[in-house]
Amino acid sequence: MALMLKLAWRNLWRHPRRTWLTTGAMVFSNVILVFMISMQVGMYQMMIDNTLRASTGHLQVQARGYLEDQKIREVVPQVKPLAKQLGGELDLDTVAPRAAAFALASSADRSYGIQIVGVEPMAELHVSSLPGLVVEGRFLEGSNTEEIVIGEVLARNLKAGVGDELTFMGAGRDGSFAAAVVTVVGILESGNPEMDRSLAQVPLAFFQDVFTMDGAGHDIVILAPDLFQVATVKSEVEALLPTDEDLVALDWEQLVPGLKQAIQADMSSAMFMYLVLIVLVAFSVLNTQLMSVLERTKEFGIVTALGVSPGRLGRLVLLEATLMGLMGLVIGVVLGGALVVWFSFYGFTFPGLDEMAGQFNLPDRIYLPVTLFGLLFGPSVVLLASILATLYPMARLRWLEPVDAMRAA
Amino acid sequence: MPAVRCVDVCKTYRQGELEVKGLDHVSLEVGEGGFVCLSAPSGGGKTTLLNAIGGLHRIDSGEIWLADRRIDGLGKGELASLRLHQIGFVFQAYNLIPVLTARENVEFVMEVQGVPPDQRRARSMEILEEVGLKGLEDRRPAKMSGGQQQRVAVARAIASRPTLVLADEPTANLDSHTAEQLMELFVELNTRHETTFVIATHDQRVMGYARRIVRMLDGRIVDDTEQEAA
Ligand SMILES: Nc1ncnc2c1ncn2[C@@H]1O[C@H](COP(=O)(O)OP(=O)(O)OP(=O)(O)O)[C@@H](O)[C@H]1O
Ligand SMILES: [Mg+2]
Numbered sequence: 001m002a003l004m005l006k007l008a009w010r011n012l013w014r015h016p017r018r019t020w021l022t023t024g025a026m027v028f029s030n031v032i033l034v035f036m037i038s039m040q041v042g043m044y045q046m047m048i049d050n051t052l053r054a055s056t057g058h059l060q061v062q063a064r065g066y067l068e069d070q071k072i073r074e075v076v077p078q079v080k081p082l083a084k085q086l087g088g089e090l091d092l093d094t095v096a097p098r099a100a101a102f103a104l105a106s107s108a109d110r111s112y113g114i115q116i117v118g119v120e121p122m123a124e125l126h127v128s129s130l131p132g133l134v135v136e137g138r139f140l141e142g143s144n145t146e147e148i149v150i151g152e153v154l155a156r157n158l159k160a161g162v163g164d165e166l167t168f169m170g171a172g173r174d175g176s177f178a179a180a181v182v183t184v185v186g187i188l189e190s191g192n193p194e195m196d197r198s199l200a201q202v203p204l205a206f207f208q209d210v211f212t213m214d215g216a217g218h219d220i221v222i223l224a225p226d227l228f229q230v231a232t233v234k235s236e237v238e239a240l241l242p243t244d245e246d247l248v249a250l251d252w253e254q255l256v257p258g259l260k261q262a263i264q265a266d267m268s269s270a271m272f273m274y275l276v277l278i279v280l281v282a283f284s285v286l287n288t289q290l291m292s293v294l295e296r297t298k299e300f301g302i303v304t305a306l307g308v309s310p311g312r313l314g315r316l317v318l319l320e321a322t323l324m325g326l327m328g329l330v331i332g333v334v335l336g337g338a339l340v341v342w343f344s345f346y347g348f349t350f351p352g353l354d355e356m357a358g359q360f361n362l363p364d365r366i367y368l369p370v371t372l373f374g375l376l377f378g379p380s381v382v383l384l385a386s387i388l389a390t391l392y393p394m395a396r397l398r399w400l401e402p403v404d405a406m407r408a409a
Numbered sequence: 410m411p412a413v414r415c416v417d418v419c420k421t422y423r424q425g426e427l428e429v430k431g432l433d434h435v436s437l438e439v440g441e442g443g444f445v446c447l448s449a450p451s452g453g454g455k456t457t458l459l460n461a462i463g464g465l466h467r468i469d470s471g472e473i474w475l476a477d478r479r480i481d482g483l484g485k486g487e488l489a490s491l492r493l494h495q496i497g498f499v500f501q502a503y504n505l506i507p508v509l510t511a512r513e514n515v516e517f518v519m520e521v522q523g524v525p526p527d528q529r530r531a532r533s534m535e536i537l538e539e540v541g542l543k544g545l546e547d548r549r550p551a552k553m554s555g556g557q558q559q560r561v562a563v564a565r566a567i568a569s570r571p572t573l574v575l576a577d578e579p580t581a582n583l584d585s586h587t588a589e590q591l592m593e594l595f596v597e598l599n600t601r602h603e604t605t606f607v608i609a610t611h612d613q614r615v616m617g618y619a620r621r622i623v624r625m626l627d628g629r630i631v632d633d634t635e636q637e638a639a
Contacts, residue, residue, distance in 0.1 A: 003513060003520040010508040302504040305465055306518055306565075307493025309486045398485075403465045406504055 008319040011292065022288040023328045026382055029281045030332020031339065033274060033378025035368075038340045039348065040270060042369045044263050045227060048252070053129040054190050056255040057096075057221035058230045059237060061086070064246045066218060067254070072101050072173050072211065076247060079217030080204070083123070086220060089240050090233065094223035096123035099204060101178075101211050103170035107158040114154065116168060116200045118207025118217070127223050130188055130201070137162035137186035144205035149186040151199030160184055172212040180210045274378065278385050286389040289321055293393040300397065301405025314394040321390040325383040332379050340375070343368040410476055412573055412605040413439040413462055418471030420457055420628075431457035432468070433628040441476075442603040444596070446616050449625035455609035456501055457628070459575045462607065463496055464488035475573065493521060497566035499576035501609075503558045505550040511537060511561045512546040518569045529568075536564045539594055541587060555582040563591060567598060574598075576608045580615055592618045 012019045052058055061082075063074040076082060079097040087095035099118040104111055121140040125131050130149075131139040140149055148166060150158070160166060164184050172178040182202060190196055208215060224233040230251050237249040253260050293300070300313055347365035354364045368374075420432040432454055439445050447455045460466045461473060464480050465488075473481045480491060492498065505514050512533050519529035537546055540560040550558050559582050566574055574595070580588040596618055598604045608615060616622055624632035 002526065003509075003517060006513070007506070007508065014508065298504075299506055302500075302506060303517070304485075304489060305463075305492065305498060305500070305504070306521075307489050307491075307496070308521055309489040309493075311486060312521070403460055406500065406502070 004316055004319065008316055008323055011296070011320055012324060015292070018288060018291070019324060022284055023324055023331070025281050025284045026325065026328025026386065027332045027335065029277050030328060030379040030382055031336040032277065033382065034333060034336025034375055035339050036270070036274070037378050038336075038368045038371065038374030039343075039366060040267065041371055041374045042366050044267075045369060046366070047263065048227060048259060050129065051192075051256070051259055052252050053127075053223070054133075054192070054195065056252060057094075057127050058224045058227070058252050059222040059234055060250050060255060061220040061222070061237065061241065061247055062218065062250060064248045067250060070100070070218075072171070072218075075099075075173065075213070075216035075218060076220060077216045077245060079215070079220060080120070082242070083120075083220045086222070086237065086240060090222075090236060092222065092225075092233075094126045096120055096127045096221045097204060097217045098219050098221055099207050099211070099213055099217035100219075101170050101207070103168040103178075105154075105158065105166050105168045105200065107160040107164060107166055109159050110157065112154065112157060114168075114198050114200050116148075116170075116202060116207070118204040118211075119201050120204050124201075127221050130190065130199075133188050133190055134186045135189045137184070139186055140201060140203050141185075143203050144209070145203055146180065146182045146206060147185040148182040148200060148202045149188055150184060150201075151196030152187050152189040153193055153196040154199060155184070155187050157197070162187060170211070172210070173214070173216070174212050176212060178211045180206075274381075278382055281382055282385040282389040285321065285324070285386040286392065288324075289317065289390045289393040290396075292320070293317060293396060297400070297405045297408040300400055301402045301408065304400060304402040305406060310398050310400065313397050313400075317394050317397065318387065318390055321387055322383075325386040328386070329379045329383050332382075333375055336379075337370070337375050340368045340370055344370050410441070411438040411474075412441045412443060412476060413437070413607065414472075414474040415458075415462065416472040416474075418458075418461060418473060419469045420461060420466060421469055430628045432461060435471070435625075435628070435630055437623065437630065437633075439605060439607060442599065442605055443621065444599050444606045444619055445608070445621045445623055446619035447607065447609040447623050447625060448611055448616060449609075450611065452627075453625040454628040455625060456577055458625070459498075459577050459607065459609055463492060463498055463575050493518065495572050497569065497571035497574040499559075499562050499566045499574070499579045501577040501581070503550075503555075503562040505558055505561055505565075507550055510547045510549050511542060511553070511557075511564075514550070514561055515564045515568045518565060522569055524569070532568055533564070536568045537561075540564045541590060556584070556587060559583065560587070560591070563594075567594075567604075570602065571604065573605045574607070576606065578610055578612075579608065580610065580612050585614060588612070588614050 061076060063076055066074040083095050083097040087093060097120055101116055103114060103116050105114050120143065135152060140147055162184055165181055166184060167181050169179040188199055222233065224230045234249050234251050241247045303313065344367055347367045349365050415435055415437045418432050418435045422429040422431050435458060447458060449455050461468050468481050472479055506517065509517065515533040515536060516529045537543065540563055542557060542560055545557060563579055580591060583591065592615060595606055599606055621635050623630055
């Protein structure tokens with residue numbers, strides 16, 4: 001193979017300018033792909049993480065069936081001790097019990113149907129970004145106090161501010177009438193208006209009293225150390241769940257299916273753009289390889305006459321394309337990678353990012369993650385496409401007649 | 410069993426309306442270890458016959474056998490493999506690979522055959538010395554004279570010890586002294602390794618070394634004489 005490799009390599013440098021132009025096109029598209037895909041990966045990670053931190057967490061333990069219709073009867077019994085036990089066994093402090101119920105909330109002027117969530121204020125600090133998003137007043141403090149924090153839009157709708165009283169009414173776990181009066185102690189602004197329209201949290205113990213929960217709750221929220229460890233933590237949790245209860249561990253893809261779909265939709269529109277880029281590069285490779293095959297007709301005639309089979313000749317052409325593709329890949333990944341590393345330290349912003357930032361709970365600078373996927377996925381597809389583009393020039397070799405080919409100038 | 414056997418071979422070149430008889434009912438047998446000269450005026454059909462024997466041409470009719478194998482009708486891949494392992498070709502227009510050096514050109518066939526690197530290196534150095542190109546091993550064809558390129562082409566053809574050498578005007582660009590050296594090398598290979606030689610030429614010096622001279626005219630064999638080799 002050594003001589004074949006040498007031959008392929010020298011063949012590439014017969015026309016240095018042409019080879020560099022084609023390689024340049026590959027490098028250019030590889031740099032763009034590395035940068036864009038890394039940025040997408042970074043944005044998606046942040047979108048997912050920030051959305052989950054403000055809502056469901058990475059994982060939840062729930063009663064089987066609760067996710068579908070959120071019936072107050074479908075409970076996790078003794079939710080607080082179980083949460084504590086799970087946290088201990090998993091060696092994570094990012095575990096928090098919650099309970100939720102639908103209720104009619106009324107201020108002096110207005111009434112709205114909302115979902116009230118009971119939380120452990122201290123535990124929430126570890127699993128949720130909401131305690132840090134109080135814009136007025138403070139977050140919940142006691143565990144059994146008659147206080148509530150509400151979203152900024154809900155506050156406006158109810159015309160209620162910090163210090164005002166709200167009444168809420170609903171049905172308890174046993175179907176009994178449940179009602180209470182609470183004082184608004186804080187207003188939250190998550191950045192997501194949809195969320196701020198319905199956000200209402202009260203201390204868990206208080207919630208359990210009002211809705212006659214008898215120590216039960218509806219979910220145990222768990223944050224894995226990062227997104228990539230969700231699956232591992234999930235299987236650990238599954239192993240730890242008490243066997244006498246019908247409980248399930250659900251990950252974020254099950255909890256918020258819309259999030260993954262939104263990301264996939266965004267991904268596929270971006271992929272279309274990348275595809276166009278890759279097809280253009282593939283054509284430039286096709287052009288180069290075809291020219292280089294045609295102008296070497298004579299030489300190919302010679303080696304065929306010497307006993308090189310058309311198949312082996314095809315592999316030579318393939319080898320040349322692969323060498324060129326690898327050059328484009330290496331240079332592109334190095335340059336693109338350098339760019340990504342730079343922006344992983346200094347962050348990156350573009351006009352319009354702050355609007356998106358509000359919508360998806362993103363910071364206004366994106367720090368690109370250095371991931372193997374981001375660095376290699378685009379360039380590998382380009383390499384593959386450029387190799388595919390040589391199939392036609394290769395096929396032409398099958399029709400080569402050595403004697404005629406040797407006569408060619 | 411003859412090394413080469415052509416039975417009633419015809420080959421017509423077509424160029425639009427024009428038809429040229431390249432080979433016209435040619436029958437020829439060359440025994441194993443034979444040393445034959447094909448002699449003909451220009452256009453007589455020497456190159457066409459060598460190419461047909463080497464499986465580079467499709468023939469219109471007839472049969473071509475190499476030892477016990479009938480080769481007309483074989484596929485391109487099979488013919489290539491046959492040339493690779495059994496035939497050494499010296500083309501009329503040397504046809505070296507321009508991006509490879511003299512030594513690499515000689516090693517090329519051995520490389521494709523799968524001969525280990527140190528072995529093929531040693532062999533190529535040895536053979537280049539035998540054809541008088543010591544010191545020019547690392548030159549590329551463009552930097553060599555016609556005669557030097559021709560000798561590289563000869564070295565390439567015999568380096569892998571083929572059983573059959575088909576040489577098309579191997580001495581055309583050589584001075585008498587070099588031509589004689591080359592022919593002596595051929596004779597040595599022929600006697601020592603029983604390599605069969607079919608050499609197309611109209612060079613009297615070459616014909617002197619042959620034990621048999623086949624004369625062609627307009628694609629036909631017109632004379633076939635055995636002679637005492639010089
Ligand atoms: N590719 C071709 N197309 C058309 N005619 C051809 C072709 N190759 C050879 N011929 C014709 O076939 C005949 C035999 O040619 P060939 O090349 O075999 O002769 P040759 O004996 O090798 O001649 P030379 O000594 O000049 O090399 C000639 O009339 C030639 O014009
Ligand atoms: Mg000729």
